[in-house]
Amino acid sequence: MPGPPVPGRKLSPERRRASVAPGKVLALAGGVGGAKLALGLSRVLSPNELSVVVNTGDDETFHGLHVSPDLDTMTYTLAGLVNPETGWGLSGDTFHALEMLRGFGVETWFNLGDRDLATHIRRTQLLAQGWSLSQITRELCARLGVETPVIPMSDQPVRTVLHTLDGDLPMQDYFVQRRAGPAVTDITYVGSDAALPSPGFQAALDEAGLVVFCPSNPCLSVFPILAIPGVRESLEAAGQRALRVAVSPIVGGDAVRGPAGKIMAELGHEVSCVGVARAYRDIVDVLFIDEQDEPLSPRIRQLGLEPVVAPIIMDDETDKIRLARTILDLNGG
Amino acid sequence: MPGPPVPGRKLSPERRRASVAPGKVLALAGGVGGAKLALGLSRVLSPNELSVVVNTGDDETFHGLHVSPDLDTMTYTLAGLVNPETGWGLSGDTFHALEMLRGFGVETWFNLGDRDLATHIRRTQLLAQGWSLSQITRELCARLGVETPVIPMSDQPVRTVLHTLDGDLPMQDYFVQRRAGPAVTDITYVGSDAALPSPGFQAALDEAGLVVFCPSNPCLSVFPILAIPGVRESLEAAGQRALRVAVSPIVGGDAVRGPAGKIMAELGHEVSCVGVARAYRDIVDVLFIDEQDEPLSPRIRQLGLEPVVAPIIMDDETDKIRLARTILDLNGG
Numbered sequence: 276m277p278g279p280p281v282p283g284r285k286l287s288p289e290r291r292r293a294s295v296a297p298g299k300v301l302a303l304a305g306g307v308g309g310a311k312l313a314l315g316l317s318r319v320l321s322p323n324e325l326s327v328v329v330n331t332g333d334d335e336t337f338h339g340l341h342v343s344p345d346l347d348t349m350t351y352t353l354a355g356l357v358n359p360e361t362g363w364g365l366s367g368d369t370f371h372a373l374e375m376l377r378g379f380g381v382e383t384w385f386n387l388g389d390r391d392l393a394t395h396i397r398r399t400q401l402l403a404q405g406w407s408l409s410q411i412t413r414e415l416c417a418r419l420g421v422e423t424p425v426i427p428m429s430d431q432p433v434r435t436v437l438h439t440l441d442g443d444l445p446m447q448d449y450f451v452q453r454r455a456g457p458a459v460t461d462i463t464y465v466g467s468d469a470a471l472p473s474p475g476f477q478a479a480l481d482e483a484g485l486v487v488f489c490p491s492n493p494c495l496s497v498f499p500i501l502a503i504p505g506v507r508e509s510l511e512a513a514g515q516r517a518l519r520v521a522v523s524p525i526v527g528g529d530a531v532r533g534p535a536g537k538i539m540a541e542l543g544h545e546v547s548c549v550g551v552a553r554a555y556r557d558i559v560d561v562l563f564i565d566e567q568d569e570p571l572s573p574r575i576r577q578l579g580l581e582p583v584v585a586p587i588i589m590d591d592e593t594d595k596i597r598l599a600r601t602i603l604d605l606n607g608g
Numbered sequence: 609m610p611g612p613p614v615p616g617r618k619l620s621p622e623r624r625r626a627s628v629a630p631g632k633v634l635a636l637a638g639g640v641g642g643a644k645l646a647l648g649l650s651r652v653l654s655p656n657e658l659s660v661v662v663n664t665g666d667d668e669t670f671h672g673l674h675v676s677p678d679l680d681t682m683t684y685t686l687a688g689l690v691n692p693e694t695g696w697g698l699s700g701d702t703f704h705a706l707e708m709l710r711g712f713g714v715e716t717w718f719n720l721g722d723r724d725l726a727t728h729i730r731r732t733q734l735l736a737q738g739w740s741l742s743q744i745t746r747e748l749c750a751r752l753g754v755e756t757p758v759i760p761m762s763d764q765p766v767r768t769v770l771h772t773l774d775g776d777l778p779m780q781d782y783f784v785q786r787r788a789g790p791a792v793t794d795i796t797y798v799g800s801d802a803a804l805p806s807p808g809f810q811a812a813l814d815e816a817g818l819v820v821f822c823p824s825n826p827c828l829s830v831f832p833i834l835a836i837p838g839v840r841e842s843l844e845a846a847g848q849r850a851l852r853v854a855v856s857p858i859v860g861g862d863a864v865r866g867p868a869g870k871i872m873a874e875l876g877h878e879v880s881c882v883g884v885a886r887a888y889r890d891i892v893d894v895l896f897i898d899e900q901d902e903p904l905s906p907r908i909r910q911l912g913l914e915p916v917v918a919p920i921i922m923d924d925e926t927d928k929i930r931l932a933r934t935i936l937d938l939n940g941g
Contacts, residue, residue, distance in 0.1 A: 339733030371702050375726030379751045389722040393708030396729075400672030418712045 298484020298517060299323075300603070305330045305496020306345045307362035308524055308532055309489035310352035313423075315595030316487065317353055319603065322422040326479035327353075330491070331408065331427045332435035332464055332499030335447045337385050338376060340395040341402055344447070345496065346412055346427055347394055354419040362532075365390045384452045409473045426475035428500045434465040435499050437538075446495060455534035459541045462494055467502035472509075480509040485606045488521035490587065492535040493554045494542065501558070510558040518606050519560045522587050522598070523548040526565040531588055547571060552578045561605060563587050563598075631817020631850060632656075633936070638663045638829020639678045640695035641857055641865055642822035643685035646756075648928030649820065650686055652936065655755040659812035660686075663824070664741065664760045665768035665797055665832030666779045670718050671709060673728040674735055677780070678829065679745055679760055680727055687752040695865075698723045717785045742806045759808035761833045767798040768832050770871075779828060788867035792874045795827055800835035805842075813842040818939045821854035823920065825868040826887045827875065834891075843891040851939050852893045855920050855931070856881040859898040864921055880904060885911045894938060896920050896931075 300320055302313050304327060313327045330345045344363065351357040351365055358364040368388025377383045387395065394415060401411045407430040416425050435446040439457035449455060472480065491497055501507050513519060525548050529536040536546045544550040548564040552575045555562070561581045564571065565588065575582040583605070589595045633653055635646050637660060646660045663678045677696065684690040684698055691697040701721025710716045720728065727748060734744045740763040749758050768779040772790035782788060805813065824830055834840050846852060858881050862869040869879045877883040881897040885908045888895070894914045897904065898921065908915040916938070922928045 338729050339736055340729065369702060369704050369722065371722035372705060372726040372729070375723040376730060379726065379730045379748065381730065389702065389704035389725075390708040392722075392725065392729075393705040393712065396671050396673065396705070396725075397709060397712045397714065403672055415712065 299479065299482045300325045300485045300487060301479040301483035301517075302327045302487040302489055303491075303497060303500055304328070304345070304349060304489040305491030306333070306348045306533075309345070309491040309496060310349045310357070310362070311589045311595050312487070312489040312522060312598060313349060314352050314592065315589070315597070315599030316603075317423040318592070318596045319599050320423075322424065326424045326426055326475060326483075328426045328428055328473075328476045328479060328500065330496045330499050331429060332433050332495070332502075333446045333450075334432065334434070335385070335445060337387060337395070338381065339399070340392070341399045342385070342387070342395050343398065343408070343412075343427070346408075346425065347391070349425050350394075350412070350416055350419060350421055353416075353421045353423055353425065356419065364388050382452075385447055386451075407473075409475055424475060424479075426479065427473050428476055428506075429470040429503055430473050431466065431470035433467045433470050433499055433502065435495055436463050436465050438462065450495070450534070455537065459538050461542070462498070462538075464499045464502035467499070468504065470503045472503050472506055476506075477509075480506070480513065483513055483517045485603070486510065486513060486517055486519040487602060488519070488555060488559060490522040490524040490531065492524060492530070492533055492538070493551060494535065494538050497555075507558060514558075514560065519558060520563065520602050520605060521551065521555050521559045521561070522563040522602070523551045523565065523568070525551055526588060527567045548582075549574045549578070552580045552582075556580060563602070632812065632815045633658045633818045633820060634812040634816035634850075635660045635820045635822055636824075636830060636833055637661070637678070637682060637822040638824030639666070639681045639866075642678070642824040642829060643682045643690070643695070644922045644928050645820070645822040645855060645931060646682060647685050647925065648922070648930070648932030649936075650756040651925070651929050652932050653756075655757065659757045659759055659808060659816075661759045661761055661806075661809045661812060661833065663829045663832050664762060665766050665828070665835075666783075667765065667767070668718070668778060668780045670720060670728070671714065672732070673725070674732045675718070675720070675728050676731065676741070676745075676760070679741075679758065680724070682758050683727075683745070683749055683752060683754055686749075686754045686756055686758065689752065697721055715785075718780055719784075740806075742808055757808060757812075759812065760806050761809055761839075762803040762836055763806050764799065764803035766800045766803050766832055766835065768828060769796050769798050771795065783828070783867070788870065792871050794875070795831070795871075797832045797835035800832070801837065803836045805836050805839055809839075810842075813839070813846065816846055816850045818936070819843065819846060819850055819852040820935060821852070821888060821892060823855040823857040823864065825857060825863070825866055825871070826884060827868065827871050830888075840891060847891070847893065852891060853896065853935050853938060854884065854888050854892040854894070855896040855935070856884045856898065856901070858884050859921060860900045881915075882907045882911070885913045885915075889913060896935070 329349050334343045348363045358366045368390045408427045437444045437449045438461040441457035540546045548568045556578050563583050569584045572582040667676045681696045691699045701723045741760045770777045770782045771794040774790035873879045881901045889911050896916050902917045905915040
């Protein structure tokens with residue numbers, strides 16, 4: 276249970292700005308929604324001003340290949356290669372290998388394009404050669420021309436498992452195969468106890484002058500990151516020197532995208548930006564909420580967070596850059 | 609060195625026929641040339657009358673995936689899926705994953721199509737799960753509708769290494785990357801000492817009433833099979849009950865296809881069907897040679913093999929079936 280609000284978090288961004296040392300920006304993100312804001316941030320910050328730390332709780336092995344869906348979504352987005360229709364996968368990819376695999380009688384409910392497969396093949400090969408996921412991600416980014424550091428939350432496996440009325444389901448089984456249908460009763464982040472923040476994540480935590488919680492699913496994208504021992508404490512401590520900003524993934528009573536609203540409701544959270552504020556209350560100072568949620572501002576303030584009302588739905592690159600700039604302006608530009 | 613001809617091998621096929629017990633047909637094959645004759649045999653024999661044993665000395669790991677080029681060529685050919693232009697790979701395959709891998713800075717000189725990749729992904733996955741190469745090959749064949757048993761020569765790794773003036777080269781490096789350019793001084797079949805004939809191969813050796821050496825490269829496709837302990841002895845012993853027939857891969861002083869002629873010359877073998885006869889003299893009774901090589905018949909007979917002159921170049925399926933029938937007719941139809 277979160278404790279009572281601490282005084283520091285009651286500072287308005289304007290007052291806080293003066294007390295925040297300049298520092299790097301650390302963005303925490305999951306998949307598609309997170310990648311949108313990360314893209315905006317990457318357009319207005321240089322590669323040495325920004326680190327994007329990505330959830331790997333969704334990682335899964337398909338056909339013997341290590342797939343990191345959120346890392347790939349982030350990398351493809353920042354590389355300008357992402358499929359604009361879906362927000363994930365590669366633009367114009369084909370699915371010939373998957374069709375053949377289907378012919379071999381294997382389950383192919385997880386869509387893997389041919390060019391996308393190359394990423395998983397290469398990652399799996401390098402893992403087998405002893406590279407860490409961080410090193411591999413750096414290598415793949417370099418090859419795809421992504422200069423912004425994209426950093427897995429951990430080099431150790433953490434697996435998000437949803438406990439549902441249909442049984443325990445790994446994240447991709449729940450999300451893709453079952454289309455987020457089964458009612459969720461609990462979520463565990465298997466392996467998190469033995470995981471460490473990746474070296475790049477720890478460095479970013481130590482150096483951050485601004486932490487941005489991208490509008491990702493709190494339960495499935497952000498909590499796995501927070502489940503790594505020491506991360507929550509580091510984020511709490513960062514409040515002494517860094518402004519910590521979240522963008523609500525919930526707008527007007529439901530998620531902008533995906534099952535965050537459904538899951539929050541099933542787990543007894545209020546499905547609103549107030550629910551998001553409560554989820555992040557110890558580790559976030561400022562919560563960006565949509566204009567339609569402006570009436571909820573007092574309740575967010577009551578939780579010790581400063582609400583900022585802004586257009587937070589990002590449809591195109593202009594939206595993404597504008598939101599990124601608005602967040603950075605809070606921190607003194 | 610082969611010993612002197614034994615009397616049994618001097619029997620004409622006509623005389624031998626009476627003494628040969630009916631039995632299954634065992635075809636030994638490498639890649640494209642071998643697959644042509646195997647296809648012909650598969651068209652005139654039922655799946656329980658024929659076993660096709662395939663060289664795995666060319667197997668290689670690309671991008672962490674286990675590739676069995678000769679097994680795939682055979683399987684795709686028998687499935688009617690092979691690319692008719694090349695004789696290997698899948699008809700109409702695309703190369704999108706390989707292009708992406710190239711973008712990741714890895715060597716992509718070995719052509720792997722997208723649908724073809726599915727085969728290697730599946731094989732690698734099943735190997736990691738503890739399946740033998742024999743079991744995997746059976747599974748893939750079943751999925752592709754290939755009823756003729758396709759059997760790897762061994763479930764243990766045997767790797768053909770060419771010692772060349774440019775250094776030691778694994779088969780695919782020599783054959784594909786170097787386009788069979790470097791001069792070969794010797795060939796070794798690394799791992800053969802510790803390999804066993806696969807269970808299916810051993811059973812086929814024990815049961816064969818007819819052994820067919822398909823027109824594959826002797827040094828690169830057939831000798832790896834013969835290098836497995838016990839195989840040569842089994843083939844010698846099979847002469848007591850089985851007719852052993854080879855089809856010359858050399859016609860008129862060069863290979864019908866591929867570098868067999870070049871390599872035989874570099875290793876000091878005569879590049880002719882006589883050189884083939886000498887290579888197989890202890891284990892083959894009958895050698896099919898092309899019409900243009902008819903004048904060499906006496907020299908083949910001198911080596912203790914019975915030459916049979918026939919049109920052995922297989923351009924289309926009719927040719928393949930006709931040659932298969934001609935061989936089977938030798939054994940009493």
